[in-house]
Amino acid sequence: MAETILVTGGAGYIGSHISKALALSGYVPVVYDNLLSGHRELVRWGEFVHGDICDYTALSLAMRCHNISGVVHCAALAYVGESIANPDAYYHTNVTGPLNVLRAMQACGVSKIVVSSSCAVYGHADGAPITEDTPLQPISPYGFTKFVMERMLDDFDMAYSVRSAALRYFNAAGADADADCGEWHTPETHLVPRIVMTALGRIPELHIFGNDYPTPDGTCIRDYVHVTDIAQAHVNAMRYLSEGKPSCKVNLGTGRGYSIKELVDAAEAMFQKKIPCVIHPRRAGDPAALVADARYARTLLQWMPVCSSLDAILATGMRFTQSFIGHD
Ligand code: UDP
Numbered sequence: 001m002a003e004t005i006l007v008t009g010g011a012g013y014i015g016s017h018i019s020k021a022l023a024l025s026g027y028v029p030v031v032y033d034n035l036l037s038g039h040r041e042l043v044r045w046g047e048f049v050h051g052d053i054c055d056y057t058a059l060s061l062a063m064r065c066h067n068i069s070g071v072v073h074c075a076a077l078a079y080v081g082e083s084i085a086n087p088d089a090y091y092h093t094n095v096t097g098p099l100n101v102l103r104a105m106q107a108c109g110v111s112k113i114v115v116s117s118s119c120a121v122y123g124h125a126d127g128a129p130i131t132e133d134t135p136l137q138p139i140s141p142y143g144f145t146k147f148v149m150e151r152m153l154d155d156f157d158m159a160y161s162v163r164s165a166a167l168r169y170f171n172a173a174g175a176d177a178d179a180d181c182g183e184w185h186t187p188e189t190h191l192v193p194r195i196v197m198t199a200l201g202r203i204p205e206l207h208i209f210g211n212d213y214p215t216p217d218g219t220c221i222r223d224y225v226h227v228t229d230i231a232q233a234h235v236n237a238m239r240y241l242s243e244g245k246p247s248c249k250v251n252l253g254t255g256r257g258y259s260i261k262e263l264v265d266a267a268e269a270m271f272q273k274k275i276p277c278v279i280h281p282r283r284a285g286d287p288a289a290l291v292a293d294a295r296y297a298r299t300l301l302q303w304m305p306v307c308s309s310l311d312a313i314l315a316t317g318m319r320f321t322q323s324f325i326g327h328d
Contacts, residue, residue, distance in 0.1 A: 004028040005238065006068045008053050008101060009075030010046075011038025014116065014172055014227055016181035018072055019045040021231035027238070030066045032059065033075065042181045053097035060104035070241065071113040072234050073101050076145075079189065080120065080285040083142035094145035095152075102156050112241040113153070114234050117166040117249070119223075119290050121147045127214075129293035132168075132249055140285040150249060157247045165237035165301075170223035170253035170292050172230050174313035175320035182320025183227075192224070192313060195263060196321045199271045206275055208260050210282035213289075219260035221289035223253040226313055229305040236301040253292020254305045266310045271318065 005022055009015040010031030015038065019029040022045070029046035032053070040048065047066070051058040053075045062068075076094050077083065083090040098115065105113065120143030121136045138144040153164040173192040175182030183193050198206045211218040233252050240248075258266075264275050297303045307316075 002026055002028050003069045003242075004030060004066050005070045005072055006030050006032055006063055006066065007072045007074065008032045009038060009073070009116075011035055011040060011043050011048070012074060013183045013185070014169070014230060015072075015074040016042035016044075017176060017227045017231035018074065018234045019043070020176065020180060021228070021235050022072070022238075025235045027235070030062070030068065032062050037185065039184060042184070044180060053100055054092065056100045056104060059100055060107050063104050063108040063110060068108065068110055070238055071101060071105060071110060072238070073098060073113055073115045076116060078142065080140045080142045081283060083140050083145070084284055087141040090141050090145050094142070095148050098149045098152060102152065102162060105162060106160060111161060112163050112238070114165045114167065114237045114241070115149065115153065117150055117168045118143065118146045119168050119170045119251070119253070119292065121150065121168060122290070124287045125290060127289045129255060129291050130251065131293040132251055132296050139287070153247065163241050164247045165241060166249040167230075167233055167237060168249065168251045169230060170225055170251070170290060172227045173224045173317065174226040174228070174307075175316040176228060177307070177316055179316070179320045179323045182324070183317065184324060191260065191263065192317050193321060195267045195275060196314070196317050198275050199267060199273050199318070200321065204276065206264065206277045207280040208277050209280050209286065211279050212282075215259055215288055217259050217261045220286055221257040221259050221291065223255070223257050223291045224263075224308065224310065224313055225252055225254055225305055226308040226316070229308050233297065233301060233303045236303045240301055248300060250297045250300060251292040251294055252297060252303075253294045254308050255292055255294040257289060257291035258310060263310065267314050270311055270314050
């Protein structure tokens with residue numbers, strides 16, 4: 001019989017792609033989301049339960065009613081800058097939230113969980129590709145909440161045998177190839193959708209936050225991974241845990257970084273449009289370069305990014321943005 005998986009945050013950007021990937025792989029996703037930043041329109045695969053991860057009663061009821069056998073935990077607040085201004089909300093949602101999820105799992109006899117972690121747990125890396133053994137030195141409250149969640153998983157594994165896969169996302173970008181789901185935040189602050197919105201004339205110019213970083217062109221370097229690849233990694237991780245394998249923490253990146261200027265150049269070539277850019281001061285909490293050493297995911301989870309070229313990211317991002325009127 002097909003396994004039912006609770007996807008917290010399944011109405012959000014990454015969670016909706018994960019729900020689709022799970023459904024395509026024979027799982028039955030059940031989306032649990034408070035719709036604070038998620039969208040009901042993005043819940044297309046499986047049932048929807050409107051609820052908050054900080055509401056233990058509702059959460060455990062959802063797990064019990066749907067006979068859940070595993071959890072993908074994506075629900076979180078995810079802006080570095082906002083976490084510096086409002087750490088209270090971040091510790092509440094990103095630490096109390098996963099604690100509730102783990103408690104509810106125990107109450108319902110669920111023992112496997114795949115979670116959204118982040119390369120923000122590493123903090124300022126020295127520019128070399130980041131392996132999973134790179135010391136964890138988060139520099140923002142957001143990164144620290146993900147670090148605490150990972151520690152909580154270790155402790156719950158040791159004490160209660162809850163097995164987990166913490167997937168440390170680098171920069172998720174792009175959208176579903178069928179434009180069934182995509183990046184839809186209000187306001188939208190991420191680089192790829194901002195580039196697309198500038199190309200479409202929905203915003204007059206792209207602000208580049210800092211051109212004086214110690215990188216070849218002075219702009220920040222990030223490892224952009226297509227969201228469809230990220231979603232597939234959750235399916236692989238769930239299968240890995242189902243095989244009884246031990247808990248793990250794994251980078252999800254491509255191993256190749258691009259600067260902001262390189263992204264703009266690629267977008268100008270692809271969309272055949274000039275993208276007006278204005279240099280602004282650095283954004284608080286931005287490391288100069290974050291690039292994954294992506295080899296561990298390949299050996300452990302048999303995962304490789306297959307649609308993470310810049311062209312695929314920009315083309316699918318553009319298609320989704322165009323198909324969603326009012327998405328700005
Ligand atoms: N960025 C930028 N202009 C924007 C949005 C982002 O220059 O309008 C920069 C940001 O400072 C960072 C990189 O692009 O160096 C990626 O930012 P994003 O918010 O997409 O992801 P993050 O790395 O913060 O997770």
